[in-house]
Amino acid sequence: MSAADDIYDAAIKDLAARARNMGRIEDADCSHDADNFLCGDRVTVEVALNGDAIENIGGKVRGCMLVQAAAAVIHGAAPGKDRAVLAEGITQARALLADGTPATGDWEGLNAFTPVQGHKHRHDCVLLPFEAVEACLADTDGTD
Amino acid sequence: MNSFRNLFPAIASGRARTYLDNAAMTQIAKPVTDRMAEFEADGRSNVKRGIYPLATRANESFEAARASVAAFMGAKDKDEVIFTSGATAAINLVAHAYGAGLKSGDEIMVGEGEHHANIVPWQMLCERKGLELVVLPVDGDGHLQIEKMVDLISDRTRLIAVTHGSNVTGAVTDVRIISNMARKRGIPVLIDGAQRAGHGPVDVASIGCDFYVLSGHKMFGPTGIGALWARPEILQDLPPFLGGGEMITRVSFDGTDYAPPPHRFEAGTPPVTQAIGLGAAADWMMGLDWAEITTAERELTQSLLDVLNQHKRITVWDPMGVAAGKVPRLPILSFTVEGAHPHDICEVMGGEGVALRGGHHCAQPLMSAFGVDATTRASLALYNDETDIEAFDKAITRMLKVLS
Numbered sequence A: 001m002s003a004a005d006d007i008y009d010a011a012i013k014d015l016a017a018r019a020r021n022m023g024r025i026e027d028a029d030c031s032h033d034a035d036n037f038l039c040g041d042r043v044t045v046e047v048a049l050n051g052d053a054i055e056n057i058g059g060k061v062r063g064c065m066l067v068q069a070a071a072a073v074i075h076g077a078a079p080g081k082d083r084a085v086l087a088e089g090i091t092q093a094r095a096l097l098a099d100g101t102p103a104t105g106d107w108e109g110l111n112a113f114t115p116v117q118g119h120k121h122r123h124d125c126v127l128l129p130f131e132a133v134e135a136c137l138a139d140t141d142g143t144d
Numbered sequence B: 001m002n003s004f005r006n007l008f009p010a011i012a013s014g015r016a017r018t019y020l021d022n023a024a025m026t027q028i029a030k031p032v033t034d035r036m037a038e039f040e041a042d043g044r045s046n047v048k049r050g051i052y053p054l055a056t057r058a059n060e061s062f063e064a065a066r067a068s069v070a071a072f073m074g075a076k077d078k079d080e081v082i083f084t085s086g087a088t089a090a091i092n093l094v095a096h097a098y099g100a101g102l103k104s105g106d107e108i109m110v111g112e113g114e115h116h117a118n119i120v121p122w123q124m125l126c127e128r129k130g131l132e133l134v135v136l137p138v139d140g141d142g143h144l145q146i147e148k149m150v151d152l153i154s155d156r157t158r159l160i161a162v163t164h165g166s167n168v169t170g171a172v173t174d175v176r177i178i179s180n181m182a183r184k185r186g187i188p189v190l191i192d193g194a195q196r197a198g199h200g201p202v203d204v205a206s207i208g209c210d211f212y213v214l215s216g217h218k219m220f221g222p223t224g225i226g227a228l229w230a231r232p233e234i235l236q237d238l239p240p241f242l243g244g245g246e247m248i249t250r251v252s253f254d255g256t257d258y259a260p261p262p263h264r265f266e267a268g269t270p271p272v273t274q275a276i277g278l279g280a281a282a283d284w285m286m287g288l289d290w291a292e293i294t295t296a297e298r299e300l301t302q303s304l305l306d307v308l309n310q311h312k313r314i315t316v317w318d319p320m321g322v323a324a325g326k327v328p329r330l331p332i333l334s335f336t337v338e339g340a341h342p343h344d345i346c347e348v349m350g351g352e353g354v355a356l357r358g359g360h361h362c363a364q365p366l367m368s369a370f371g372v373d374a375t376t377r378a379s380l381a382l383y384n385d386e387t388d389i390e391a392f393d394k395a396i397t398r399m400l401k402v403l404s
């Protein structure tokens, strides 16, 4: 087994495949393109809000398996929750990647990325969809 | 074993095991590091103005390097060559210095498949001066559609900038035809030779272009150095780009007179050691049998294609319709794998010891023309051999399994 294979286990592959279910949202309250300028990956997110609750998340992922898998985790965890849950998600994702702190609660799905911790150059892939949603929601601050 | 391998410590030691990322950066040749180390140890001094013996010798070494690079490019005179920090800096220099004379409504033509280094400086120039950027399209397999050039040229076309060889597909541009067509209409041509230079000396005289740029780190030389060749009649009249020391004849607060080329375009202390390294790379390359190396590179390219073509999930973005050996091309090829992203491919292949590059390769307009976001690229240099193809073959099979 090569050094890289641990990233591509069944859990990540399964998540990445699920990213395909993330459709577009016509009447989103915000949308945002996040680019990884080093590699050119791009995540477009669209969020529909209902007050402070996230009604739905959609968009398009043009990126590697990790970007797709991270988008799928968000898509699985966030809808129906308060928008503050996303800030929690990104904090947990960063902690998991930084020192392996296991994710908990709504974000347990992030634990699939534990093997990525040892691949520092891929951390940004996992964080890109989170940053996209964060920036997207920031666009709506004060408007609702 | 390929006899060049011993001249490249990282290749010989296996640290760069199956190194197929030569289009991004080749390994550095021992004759190059030897000459740079010798200069640093025994000849180091600033260049251009010192008159003590060490300084005179340093200047001679620096100018000898310029002469080597000039010979490598087929220039008549060494002073037609300007040292820059790389191909990007050379193109920016032309965009500023030559661009200074252009007026609103003038047009610059670039190829659709260019590296961003040969697009963005022109876009910036267009913004500064109100010029138009005209795009010469590529066809479905990445070849420039030269036949469209005549229709796209107007009486406001002031420069045509195209690559000599694509860093994505390996397609070689017929730069002679382009230069010839442009010359008849009095339009200068800039050739981006960043990729081509790693595959043997070039001849600006027979190409008939007006500007030619290259980078040291893609031709077995050091990083941080490149060169611009420009036709002396044009160079003579160009204003400087960067100002400072070393590029003047006289400075006063009433005004400054600029030095003649090439010094007018080399403000400040140049990267002396790197320039000497580039000269050493040029000398070393000029001593090689390029007919033989080109044949070997083509055979290996064909072997890479044979490996890729065994697999249904793989599409090769091959400008020549697979025939690696029949038409001029560089040993660079891009492929996509159904259901696998290039970064994941590179990660798995890298884990198997095979160095590839995945992404848009700084050629996003070309990616758009192909209708893909990114490709995986394998690029060869003279030290690659059948052992690399075998490792590539094995790693591809494994990657297809891991990323199934």
Ligand SMILES: Cc1ncc(COP(=O)(O)O)c(C=O)c1O
Pocket: B023, B024, B085, B086, B087, B088, B089, B115, B117, B118, B163, B165, B166, B167, B192, B194, B195, B215, B226
């Ligand atoms: C075709 C082409 N042009 C220009 C460049 C820019 O060269 P540099 O980064 O050395 O300035 C590259 C580098 O990849 C290239 O491939």
